């Protein structure tokens with residue numbers, strides 16, 4: 338008898354790590370109720386321009402989108418606001434000149450949430466562009482553009498989006514976003530490492546504002562530093578974003594409540610996580626459903642683009658078990674094969690499988706962080722996998738690919754960031770049988786700036802591709818991936834820059850692939 342595909346080991350042991358965090362959702366909700374505000378300042382004066390972090394929008398649906406800004410006249414010095422609630426008005430128009438007002442209102446920006454503003458709109462018309470702006474006191478924000486998605490039961494002919502990740506401020510400029518802003522996109526998907534937590538270092542392109550960040554103030558100032566970048570702001574103002582985090586929004590390679598290492602201070606990691614997650618929420622265009630509750634925050638969610646595509650935004654950090662076998666690159670070790678090792682956590686995995694089963698999407702897109710394909714990273718005779726990626730959680734990867742295949746999920750497409758390089762991978766049914774059938778596609782997108790200028794080729798590339806024949810493409814430059822999706826075809830263009838150490842680098846497409854609907858096969862263009 339041939340071995341069944343996707344052998345998944347049994348376990349009678351319960352997952353001890355799930356749901357261990359006590360939360361205080363009531364306390365968090367109270368901060369949003371009006372009675373918590375006290376006297377609201379309606380005509381505030383500011384020590385400097387309060388909209389220096391720009392505007393953003395995100396998590397669109399067919400009738401709704403979130404508008405975001407934060408009042409911060411002194412961005413990297415705690416924001417520079419007096420500790421009092423401030424009234425912010427907003428308006429939404431259906432023209433670029435902001436003459437035809439569709440909706441307007443007022444919200445209160447509170448010191449508890451760093452004077453951030455999240456306006457969750459409703460009752461909008463589907464599949465339309467809108468323009469928005471905020472006002473506080475006599476100051477008016479930059480203008481942003483956003484859109485709603487097509488109706489869930491409609492059949493859109495086209496979706497254009499780009500995905501990006503890893504924007505280390507010190508190692509490069511955000512020139513990639515200048516080009517992305519010219520791309521006429523419906524949506525931007527960010528796969529994490531929006532900030533990096535590390536200390537300021539000398540001799541790089543730019544400089545962090547402080548030592549390694551640990552406290553709520555630290556995280557707020559770091560987000561503010563990143564968000565002062567003009568290209569990043571312009572891209573946020575150009576289209577709605579769908580964001581998820583990876584590790585550096587908190588701590589390199591953390592897993593659930595396990596930090597990378599002891600930081601040499603007394604801050605419990607759960608406190609650091611609560612502060613990092615709170616600052617993330619404060620700086621992202623997220624819905625109230627993602628409001629953090631202590632060290633917990635609901636970030637995995639679903640977003641249908643009509644019946645054309647359904648996005649499943651995953652969180653592979655908050656619920657994962659500790660990296661097996663000491664993390665790093667390892668030969669296959671028993672812990673990585675354990676059925677208890679999980680990168681999604683059972684609850685998120687069940688949610689994903691239920692969602693995939695019900696999805697009406699022609700293309701089912703997993704927007705997530707770390708490489709899913711089981712790439713052997715050692716060019717010598719040994720086999721080495723990254724324990725921080727899906728191969729460190731082998732049974733979870735098998736469960737997902739098994740679900741794709743057995744439930745005949747339409748066109749599973751996995752979008753990945755994390756490793757600062759471009760890859761195109763065919764996800765094969767059984768990575769021990771390299772000729773097994775392809776059950777999904779993985780596009781790994783490079784970094785915006787992390788890693789510095791980079792190089793198109795890697796000296797180890799041919800060996801790596803030879804021993805990993807499901808890898809169809811590699812490139813080590815900076816940039817992003819632009820995707821155009823139609824009912825019949827998915828196209829991904831790897832958009833890259835020669836350098837991020839100096840401004841003005843042009844963008845070019847170094848490689849394109851298409852996938853035909855119903856045929857999980859990467860076709861080079």
Ligand SMILES: [Fe+2]
Nearest residue numbers: 503530755787
């Ligand atoms: Fe990164």
